Amino acid sequence: MGLFSKEACVFCGTEVGMLKRSKLQTKEYICNDCKKKTNPFARMDYTSKDNAQHMMDTLAQEAADFEASFDSAENRFQSAERSFKTWDLGSHRVQYRCNTRLGAFQIISENHSSYEHVPVFYFDSMIPYQFADDNPQLADFRRNGVMDEDAEYVTVKEETDMDGKLTGCTVIIPYNDICIREIRLNGNVSDDSGKNVFYDLAERMNSDRKVWIDRGIFDAERKNKMQIRNLGDTAAAALKATVTGGNVEEAVKQGIDTANAIEEGKVKQGFFGKLFRK
Numbered sequence: 001m002g003l004f005s006k007e008a009c010v011f012c013g014t015e016v017g018m019l020k021r022s023k024l025q026t027k028e029y030i031c032n033d034c035k036k037k038t039n040p041f042a043r044m045d046y047t048s049k050d051n052a053q054h055m056m057d058t059l060a061q062e063a064a065d066f067e068a069s070f071d072s073a074e075n076r077f078q079s080a081e082r083s084f085k086t087w088d089l090g091s092h093r094v095q096y097r098c099n100t101r102l103g104a105f106q107i108i109s110e111n112h113s114s115y116e117h118v119p120v121f122y123f124d125s126m127i128p129y130q131f132a133d134d135n136p137q138l139a140d141f142r143r144n145g146v147m148d149e150d151a152e153y154v155t156v157k158e159e160t161d162m163d164g165k166l167t168g169c170t171v172i173i174p175y176n177d178i179c180i181r182e183i184r185l186n187g188n189v190s191d192d193s194g195k196n197v198f199y200d201l202a203e204r205m206n207s208d209r210k211v212w213i214d215r216g217i218f219d220a221e222r223k224n225k226m227q228i229r230n231l232g233d234t235a236a237a238a239l240k241a242t243v244t245g246g247n248v249e250e251a252v253k254q255g256i257d258t259a260n261a262i263e264e265g266k267v268k269q270g271f272f273g274k275l276f277r278k
């Protein structure tokens with residue numbers, strides 16, 4: 001068990017030395033090659049064997065789904081979100097893009113160039129990590145935190161030397177995932193213009209999160225309006241069927257189907273007029 005002893009990777013079986021492996025939370029070893037298939041921001045000492053396997057199984061699909069989400073962009077604004085923007089955090093180059101409708105974003109760090117997948121993160125996990133619990137009250141409380149429009153979860157930490165001179169900054173993104181918990185993007189800077197880039201990225205993420213919440217609220221309001229109109233429409237159709245000797249049950253059933261479709265987001269805004277003009 002010395003410094004130079006080799007251990008087998010629990011995923012591929014390759015025997016590797018200390019510098020080419022990490023220890024998982026469940027005490028098995030993962031080799032650097034297999035680790036490249038996981039989320040680059042995941043900490044292996046927080047990651048169980050099952051969690052690591054889950055990342056290997058899902059990251060590619062998540063990235064593909066995220067990419068495809070731009071294809072269904074409804075307007076030019078949204079397709080403009082597809083391209084990555086670059087921030088130079090000191091000498092550390094970071095790229096970021098966000099789909100504010102989906103509430104998801106991607107970060108590419110040049111430090112992670114050997115990793116296979118660009119991970120996707122979700123605003124509804126952007127909240128300080130807390131061990132998962134079945135308590136529904138706590139879940140509601142956490143939900144309120146996620147939807148808190150005033151919260152600025154992404155922050156910047158400045159580092160200084162003993163003379164109080166700026167040496168570096170870190171963008172810190174809290175993340176409620178057992179394997180990640182926090183996304184940190186750091187770089188060395190010594191002047192204000194370098195420092196401002198960190199704040200600019202943090203501000204961008206915080207404002208994207210607000211856009212996502214605004215859209216969610218908008219969607220909920222829109223759904224409510226559609227439900228109310230559907231209710232009235234169904235009542236009118238049922239009444240008409242009663243008066244004319246038509247099929248009341250069928251009219252009600254159609255109303256229920258429409259209500260479910262609205263809830264599931266299957267009724268798009270464009271269908272709005274068509275749906276209610278009978």
Ligand SMILES: [Zn+2]
Pocket residue numbers: 009010011012013014030031032033034035
């Ligand atoms: Zn391996």
